[in-house]
Amino acid sequence: MSELIQKITMPKWGLSMQEGKVNGWLVHVGDTLRQGQEIVEIESDKIAGALESSVEGTLRRVLAQEDEVLPVGALLGVVAPAEVSDAEIDAFIEAFAAGFVPGEGSGADAGSRVQYAEIDGRRIAYTVQGDAGPALVLIHGYGGDKNNWLFNVDTLAERHTVYALDLPGHGDSDKALPADAGPAGMAQVVLGFMDALGLDAAHLVGHSFGGATALAAAQAAPQRVRRLHLIAPAGLGAEIDADYVRGFAATNSRKELGRLAARLFADEAQVTRALVDDLLKFKRLDGVPEALAAIAAALLDGDAQRMQLDLPPGVSATVIWGELDRIIPVAHATALTSAAVHVLPDAGHMVMMEAAREVNRLLGA
Structure with a gap:
């Protein structure tokens, strides 16, 4: 048996x-x-x-x-x-x-090793996992990377082929940004990524700045988006924690990075010393401070969000938000009147980590 x-x-x-x-x-x-x-x-x-x-x-x-x-x-x-x-x-x-041999057969290694695509002269890093069902592209937020989805990829890969990329200026991708460092410019990178991998259409899942990028991609090429899944997206209202955005770009202090990272979570205990150390290493890479400053300038107009995006005709969307988000207010969740909205309790801006089970269920549906 x-x-x-x-x-x-x-x-x-x-x-x-x-x-x-x-x-x-x-x-x-x-x-x-x-x-x-x-x-x-x-x-x-x-x-x-x-x-x-x-x-x-x-x-x-x-x-x-x-x-x-x-x-x-x-x-x-x-x-x-x-x-x-x-x-x-x-x-x-x-x-x-x-x-059992430690390090062998450990699940995600073979499918999720870092790969690279050449897009407009830039090397864009990504992982791919799963080979069932339609393509699903995960787009991280400002200052994040493909590992922001570590609680989601395995579950999503049961029903999708899941691609998680690093936007320019982030993770293992080249740090040189497109001329437009805002969502519209990053959207062209995402569409170029889909071209490079032969994806005619895909589900786009975007978090925060990545959500605005996904929305901008849908506006530029609605026929290539099966559905938008927007997780605490930027671009739906004026209010934002501008102090966080500018502070993250400017600081190289471990203490200050820890203070800023704590704002991302409802449960600040999620912010470990190792997490802050990783952020500090990222901030010290050549080109990263300049890239983050350029994205912050494209994102902000004073203390408000510069862009106000809308859902293009014919594209359906799901919006997921943490009720305790301190970066972008949950009140923005209803800005897209035709979208299906889900507000999850006891979760902050990194809702896909703090409420991974429910987020995975909603994305899978």
Whole structure:
């Protein structure tokens, strides 16, 4: 009956994750698990979050204990129906341990390694995962990168081919910006990216500045957008935390970066020292301060947002917002009158991290 046994393993959240710490189980042996249910809290060196179950059935065995640090791919638990004997589960666990090599078969490595596309003379970094269903392109926000989607990619890849790119000036992409550093210029990069990968049309998922970029791409080429999925997007109203935008571009202080990053989350404990260290390393790369300053100038007119975007005819959209967003007010969520709007409680600007399960459900729908 070994074919009835399913495993729960340490996830790989982001390309650099090698191990994770078990902070605590949210379910108990004997519980019936549902697909997508949060089952165990995991902490990596970058961020903490809840692992969602990818399987359904009865949790028969818990192997990873609280505070235990295990490599990516390690066995955390076993799910199996009642007719599978304890001896068969013991044999499964023994066989897994005998064949497990840390660093091999850890899930996202092969599909999510960084690749590059040449677009208008710039090298644009991206990852791709999954090969089922229509293409879905993830566009991060100002100062972010493709790893902002680390809690979303695995789930979305079950039903889509998922591309997560680094916009110019960000992540592993070239730091030189298009002449228009605002959403319209970045939209041309996204459309060029789709051209380079042979994507005639795709779902566009944009967060914050990436949301404005996705909206601008839909305005420029509506026939290439299957649907817009806008997560706390810029460009729908005047109000914005301009102090955050300018401060992030200007500072090279670890303390100040930590203070600014805390505004992104409803739960400020999400901002780990490792996260701030990564931001600091990014800020110190050649060309990054200039790129961020140029984007900030394109985004802001004084303390207000410069652009006011609208949904082009014939393009449908979903808008997702964290109720406790401190960067762009949730009141903007209803600006696109024909869009389906979802406001999620207890989440801030990084709602796709803080409410990943619900965001994944909405995107999957």
